Structure formats: C-alpha cells, structure tokens
Amino acid sequence: MFRVMWRNAVGHKLRLLLTALSIVLGVAFVTGSFVLTDTMKSAFNSMVDGSYKNVDVVVRGTQSAAMNQQNSFSSRSTIPIDLTGSIRNIPGVQSVSPSITGTAILIDKDGAAVRNAGAPNLGFSLESLHNDSFVLFNGRLPMADNEIAVEEKTLEKSGLSVGSTTSMVAGHSAHPVTIVGVMRYNNGVTAGATMVILAPSAARQYFAPDHTVLTIEVTALPGTNEDQLRDRIAAVLPASAEAVTGHKAQQEDKAALGQMFTILNAVLLGFALVALFVSSFIIYNTFAMIVAQRSREMALLRALGAKRTQVTRSILGESILVGLVGATVGLGLGILIAWSLKTLLQHWGMELGEGLPIRLLTIMVAYSVGVIVTVLSALVPAWRAGKAAPVQAMRGESAATARRLTLRTVVAVLMLGAGVALTLGALQTSGATKASLLGGGIAVMTLGTLGLTPVLLVPYIWLLAGLQRKVFGSMGKLATLNSRRNLRRSALTSMALIVGVMAVCAGGVFFSSYKASISQIVDDRLTADFVLTGGMAPVPPGVAEAARGVDSVAHVWALSGTSVSVNGKQKGAISVSDPADVQANLNVTVVNGSLDTLRQGQVAVTDTLASEQGWKVGQTVNATVGLQAKQPQPLTIGAIVQDDKAFLAPFIIPEKLYLDNTPFIFQTNYMILVKAKPGSDPATLKTDLSTAVKPYSIVSVDDREGFRKSMNKSVDTGLIAIYALLVLTIVIAILGIINTMALATFERTREIGLLRAIGTTRWQVRLAVTLESIVVTTFGALIGVILGIMVGVILRESVSKSGITTLAIPWLQIVFVLIASVIIGALAAVWPSFRAGRMNVLNAISTE
Helix, strand or coil: CHHHHHHHHHCCHHHHHHHHHHHHHHHHHHHHHHHHHHHHHHHHHHHHHHHCCCCCEEEEECECHHHCCCCCHHHECCEECCHHHHHHCCCCEEEEEECCEEEEEEECCCCCECCCCCCCEEEEEHHHCCCCCEEEEEECCCCCCCEEEEEHHHHHHHCCCCCCEEEEEECCEEEEEEEEEEEEECCCCCCCCEEEEECHHHHHHHHCCCCEECEEEEEECCCCCHHHHHHHHHHCCCCCEEEEEHHHHHHHHHHHHHHHHHHHHHHHHHHHHHHHHHHHHHHHHHHHHHHHHCHHHHHHHHHCCCCHHHHHHHHHHHHHHHHHHHHHHHHHHHHHHHHHHHHHHHHCCCCCCCCCCCCHHHHHHHHHHHHHHHHHHHHHHHHHHHHCCHHHHCCCCHHHHCCCCHHHHHHHHHHHHHHHHHHHHHCCCCHHHHHHHHHHHHHHHHHHHHHCHHHHHHHHHHHHHHHHHHHHCHHHHHHHHHHHHCHHHHHHHHHHHHHHHHHHHHHHHHHHHHHHHHHHHHHHCECCCEEEECCCCCECCHHHHHHHCCCCEEEEEEECEEEEEECCEEEEEEEECCHHHHHHHECCCEEEECHHHHHHCCEEEEHHHHHHHCCCCCCEEEEEECCCCCCCEEEEEEEEECCCCCCCCCEEEEHHHHHHCCCHHHCCECEEEEEECCCCCHHHHHHHHHHHHHHHCCCEEEEHHHHHHHHHHHHHHHHHHHHHHHHHHHHHHHHHHHHHHHHHHHHCHHHHHHHHHCCCCHHHHHHHHHHHHHHHHHHHHHHHHHHHHHHHHHHHHHCHHHCCCCCCCCHHHHHHHHHHHHHHHHHHCHHHHHHHHCCCHHHHHCCC
16 A cells, blocks of 8 residues: 555656645745744844853842833833942952943934844943953044944944044934944844944933943852852842842843744744645645545455555555655745845844754654644545445545535534624623634634535526626536536635635735724824824934924924833823923813813823723822832822823823833833924924934924824835735645646546547637636635625724724725736636646547
8 A cells, every 4th residue: 555655646746746835835934934033032142142241140120010020121120320339349249330221323424323124222331341242343442422432233334434423312312423443242143233332421421310220230250159149249239129140130031032032933823824724725625636536546446455544544645745745845945935034134234143043843843734734634535535435436526526515504604603703702802812702703703604615606606607608608608517516626725715815805904994093093183293203213302302492393292101000900101291282282182170280290091091990080099100110109180081092091191200200211202293383384394393303313204194104104014014924825825726727627637538529629628727717716715805804894893992993995905806816717727727728639538
C-alpha cells in the first residue's frame, strides 16, 4: 500500500503541487510571523541588555494601585534625585546615576524632525551614561547647555556633522544646539530609536526640572553581592521608593516587551489561521475528488485483499506527503518573507541587527501546522474511501452524490441561529465577555452559513441558468448542469472565496463606518478653526504658548490626558486651563451645572459616567487622579456634559489638578485646538500659526477639513495593511478553484471527448469550463459580501458606545469585489479550460 500511495502522489506531480500550494501560503504566514516577531523581540531585548550593562541595583518608585499592579514606568511614582546622595554613601556602591532621560527630537539639515518608523526619540544626560553603553568616537562630549552629542546612525539620518548648528525639541520647548560629538551605541542595535546626549545641566533643565526621575541606577564594587546591596539600599529609602536587582528590572522590561510582541504575533497568526482555514476547504475538496476518481482502483484493491484501514492509510499517507512538501516550501517562503520585511523596516530606519533568529520551535510549528491541517482536511475523504464496500466503490461517485443534505441543512440552520443569538447577546455585555461572545458568535454564524452553501447554490444556479442559456446557448446550459452536478463540490470550492471576501467586506464596512463617524464628529462637535498635532509624537506644551502668542488667535485648548480611578476602576480624563477655551473650540452640551466651576477646582463628568455611577451635580466622590497617586482625594462634580465619544473623556479636570498629579516627564499634549478671533483671515492665520510652531518641526497645522483628511488617512493606512494580509486568503481561494476545475475536467475526460466527437469546438469546451468557474466564484463572492456586510454591521454596533455611531457601507468597494469575482473566475479557469480544449478526442473517448 505504501508503493500505491507513493505512485499516486509522485505520478500526479502537478496535482500534488497545486494541493501543496494551498498549505504553503498559510505555513509561510505562520513562519514569517514567528521569525519577524522573534527578530524584533531580539533587537529590543538587545537594547534592554545594553541599558542594564553594569547595573546591579535599580531604585524606582513604588507601584501605583491605580494601575492594578501593571509593570509600567508610568504606573510608578517618580523619585527625588537627591536620593543619590544617600545611596552613594552605602558600603559596596561604586557609582550612582540618576536616569535623567526624556524625549529629544533632533531637527535635520532640511528642518524636519529625525524620526524612524515610529521608534522613540531618546535624550540622555551625560551623567546617566555610567555603564559604557555609549562610546565617543568623534569630536568631544557636550559640556554647555547648547551642546549635544549624537548617536552615529541618528547623525547619519540627519545629514548633519560635527560642528553643525540646528535645533532640538526637548522638554516643553525647542532649543538651538551645536553638535560637538558623535557617539556609538556599544550594543549595536538601536531598533530605529534616535539618540541624543545632553550636558548634565541641560538634561536636568529639560527632563527633570521638578528634581525627580523614574529610576536611579547603581553599580556595585567588584565582589559585592547584588542582593545584599539591594537590601542595604532599601533600608535607607522612603516608603515611596523601592530597590530591586538590576537582573530583576531587566527581566521585567523584557517581559513587558514580550507581552507587546506576543500581541503582535497573535494578530499576525490570526490572519494565518484564516488562511489555513481557507486552505482546509481546498485540501478536503481535492482529496474528496481524488477518492471519487479512484473509486474503481480502490475497489480492485479491496477485492484483492486490501483492508479498509490500509486504503484509509494510503490516502492519509498521501496527505502527509502533501503536508510535508507544503510545510517545507512554506517554511522557506516564510523565512524569505520575514527577511524581506526586516529589510524594509531597516530601510525605514528601524535597525534590527544582523541575521534572523530561526528557533527550533518555529520549525516544529511550521511542520506541525502543515501536516496536521492537511491530514485533518483529508481525514473524512480517507475514511469514506476505506468505508466503501468494493461493489459500492465500483459505482464511482454516485454513492457520494446521492447523500441527502437534510441533516447538514438542519445543523447549519441551528448553528446560524446560535451564532446570531451569541452576537446579539454579546452586544448587551462589555469587556472580555463581550469580545469572547462576539468572536464566538461570528465564528459560529460563519460556519452555519458555510454549511448552507449547497442549499443556497440551487436557487443561485437556477437564477443564472436562464441568463447563461440566453447569452451562451448550449454551452451556457452545459455549464449550469455541470455546476449543479455535485452541489457539495461546487459549494466547497466557493467556501474559500466566501471566507476571504467576507473578511474584506467586514473590514470595509467597519473602517468606512469609522471614517464616517470621524467626519460626523468633526462636523457636529468640532468648532475649532485649526487643529495642531504631532503625528505619532506628543505635542510639546510650548506649542500651546506659541499659538497663544499669535495675534488672530482667540482661544487655545491644549488637550492633555491622564486617568481618574474611582473604586479601583480607571476612567480617562482631560485637562482644561480655561472653560471658555473648551466651549469656543468644541460644541459642548452642558446637561447640568456649569463648566465655570472648573475655575474653582471642581470637575465635570459625562452624562454616560454620571448615569453609570448615579452621580449628581454637587456630589463629592473620592478618586485617585493620575497614574501615580497613592491616595484618593475628594472631587466635587460641578457639571455634567453630554458624552461626545470622541474629544471629551469621562472626566474633565482643571489644569492645576492635572499638573499637581502628573510628573513633569509625563506632561504632554496630544492635540491642540485653536479658535480664531472673529473676522480673521483663515489663510493668514494658518500661515502665522505655522510660523509660530515652526521651531518644533514635528507639529502640523490643519484646518477642520485637513484634520478630517489626516484622520482618514491614518485609517486608510491601517486598512491597506489589513487588506494586504487578507488578499492571501483570496490567492489561496483562486488556487483552490484552479485545482478543483482541473480535477473536474480530468474526471470528465470521456464526456469531453464525446462532446468533441459530435462537433463541439475547443472554444466551446473552454467556454463551458470558464462559465462553470464563474458561477462558483460569483456565488462565493455574493455570499461573502452578504456575510461580510452582516459581520461589519455587528462589529460597528459592538463599538458604537466608543464613538463609531455612523454606519457606512462601501458600495463601490462591494461592486468592485463582485466584478473582480467574475474576472477571478475567468482567470482561474484559463489553465483547466485550456487542458480541456486540447484533449485528444480518440484518447478521451477511450478513457475509462
């Protein structure tokens, strides 16, 4: 039986290749996801290792209860720099360095910010470089406040050199600087981060004017035990600080990075699973057709004494071979994809080091996924092959086609109903429960719809039959009969396309609704004339002051974010310096009370939060303001405003309350709204604002329409990335259609020969095959579109409370998908129809 299996697999190399290709792309996606995330994780871990070089003890603030014990710098209180004096006198301490760091953005020779693919822009104090992470290799170290040294890759990207004068955005404002030295990062890998080294006095002025830092790093004398040194240091620290070993802090940072890359890997693997799910339909269909076509051969094997288990194992053996081939090619392709993406990221400035980390786990997963998915997909056809009695097998596929669809239809309807019930139930919940119910409901609803495809295909074929006969005559009728000949096979062929089109359309509906909601909010809520943003970077507070200095500006609202925790639950908060600035730039509806109470230190809350908590104007609640506060404080509610789900946070707090509870290093703005004085010329004001904020370089000035376009552009960028990933499923679906049509023409060899013998031309045979392919693809696209719109509407509704309140269906995109399905059907049939048309008539007629 092994020889039979090997002969069947190797004797049909093209079929083996086409079947393996469907698994290749899925395995490549899995492999590429693992290799790419491992590469990025390795690069960032390398940076962490470099930053903790020679660090034996780390002194840091204690954890904030408001963050529920999450390990994050922003969740810990800052500590006084003066602690360095007490620590330095402890026995066993060699050196003590306060970590005076922050955001420092270098301006290049053309006046633009030096940034790399969203990587951080880091500034370091010279006194913080105690661990030889940087080495000076050109020029000298900065000594004066207006002098800096620049990391070599950052300098290369800037187009500047030693002696160049430029500016740097650091702290809350921009500063003129001269480059006096070039530093090399000893660890080699910067992961795209730009790095600037400042003189100690300048760094303290820009990053720690409140004389606090996030950490203090301690190096021990040779021979000193780090655990013992940690305990000695802990004994002299106040209650707001703690000491941990450098190794523990290093591992915590790596764990935090690991969580980030785990999420990235999970997202990529999600797309890979969709691709593998689609592949399973193709493999199942292929082996089902192979079993049907070899029914006589299997009957003879059984008649000669082969057992049922031997027949089953021969089919499964062939599937294992297909899985191994697909996994091997997929592994190589995945590594190539990861290398290409790494090269692209490095071209954009994200340095990820040398080589690709290919772990044994990655190889094992690639082969496990390839073989397991293939074998599971072929399991049912293999079981049926062994189950069939020799006499029954002699009938070919008639026994298979005679099975009724009643049970399948009933189960599918029940699954569809259960899926709808789960999704409706999910919309009434929140949090993790909502996500789980929603995901499960959509999955069950999709499976139910797929189960109904053979039944749904009947009326669809009936509707097309008249049109095909009228336009294409007898070949149209033949294509209709062929499509209806085996409903299960036609349905399975379309399923792969259904899943891909559904995902694309669901994403299209969701993101179109997101964009429409943004436009609606901008039109209904935003009354500001200009919006100042920093792209992916925060806006320095100095920008607001620069905007206020423009003559034609009436009101400036700098939006700063923090959190307010009530009863252990965090809620977002934004700060307000003057209530008049809010009401001038935003259409705010005050439900009760007055925003003017913010001037007296009271707070405002949205009606959503007030209703949820049962709060009223004048009520005092105990709340923890900021991420680092240890004790709650009484807050009096002075106003309740209508929730706009976009610009307003649940809490609106006075600026003083924000500044008192937010360390200097975390004080940033994420957006600045500007209202012009009545009668001002918009074009002139935009020019004046652009001039005023030019020293900051990273800040863009947009009117309302420009702001809307920039927001939509960011959505489009994400949408393009998602579509690029989902196209993979469409490609796999096309391969499945090609494979199915090729096998279908092979099993109809004698039939095609008879048609040719009675006068049917090659062109007519090819037309019939092409029309059959188009029937299958258009059916799959239509069901996918309907299902995708339903899923998109459900997803939009699930986040409607977050501000996505407008439903928008991209009809143009949907029409494009339907037209593309016709083209896909025609292209997928090119090779099978060409083979069908070029068959030798006499050989075809004589085929058994």
